[in-house]
Amino acid sequence: MNISTRTEYALRALTELALNATDKPVSINDICKNQNLPVKYIEQLFRKLKQNNLVKSIHGAKGGYQLALDLNDISLKDIMNAVDENNIAPYCSGKPEDHAHCIGLPCGFKKLWDEINEHTENYFDSIKLDQIVARL
Template identity: 40%
Template sequence: MKLSTKGRYGLRALIDLAQYSEEEPVSITSISNRQGISERYLEQLMAKLKKAEIVKSIRGAGGGYILGKDMHEISVGDVLRALEGSLDPVECSGLSAEEGCSASENCVTKYVWQKINDSINQTVDSIMLDQLVEESKQKCCDAGMTQSGKCKN
């Protein structure tokens, strides 16, 4: 399975948002500056995350984005599915009751595809945003902080 830039950049942007939105909404511009992701691309990603109710937008002066749920309620799987769609690396019609497959009854490989799909989904669903924020803070502490107490990385 290979994630596109939507998943990779979107997850980075969401970690950034989680770190900086505790006190006030975070602007697309500030995320763009810290993460090196274009504002236009971030707007597209945030629209998808907003539709999935992972983020909320705040209008007006001092507006921006905040998390739509608590960090411990947002899994990496939630984020990646909102941005990428299905995470199943193998599309096998034999795994779907609706589609079916003429070889499904005798197909042993569908067992392998199901195990791979299940494993990926279980892994990304077990990693929560708050864990990634803590990991990011630890990396910043290891690397040193700026005077404002924010990560300089």
């Protein structure tokens, strides 16, 4: 199990917005210069972050991105869900492919995966951007 680099990148990038206290938007270019990240890749991630209402954007010159929510209203779980669509343990439920090996219905393992999904989501949801930024 591992946290994707997409999540790592998105988190790094979002902390740049968090650290920029002014109301001026920050451009992808500046973010990537500061955090040493690939511009075009981060652009893609920010579009997903925007679709998930974590950031808002301002078009054109002097444009860029801002956080759409308070620092303590954005969790690591939110970020992960935004850039990284797959579930933690998608087994034994949902799509047919996900219970390809199930025996019986409901499969005996379903409860386990459900519990793991719930615990893990709760945990990552408890980690908010403000705490992360405070400890940088």
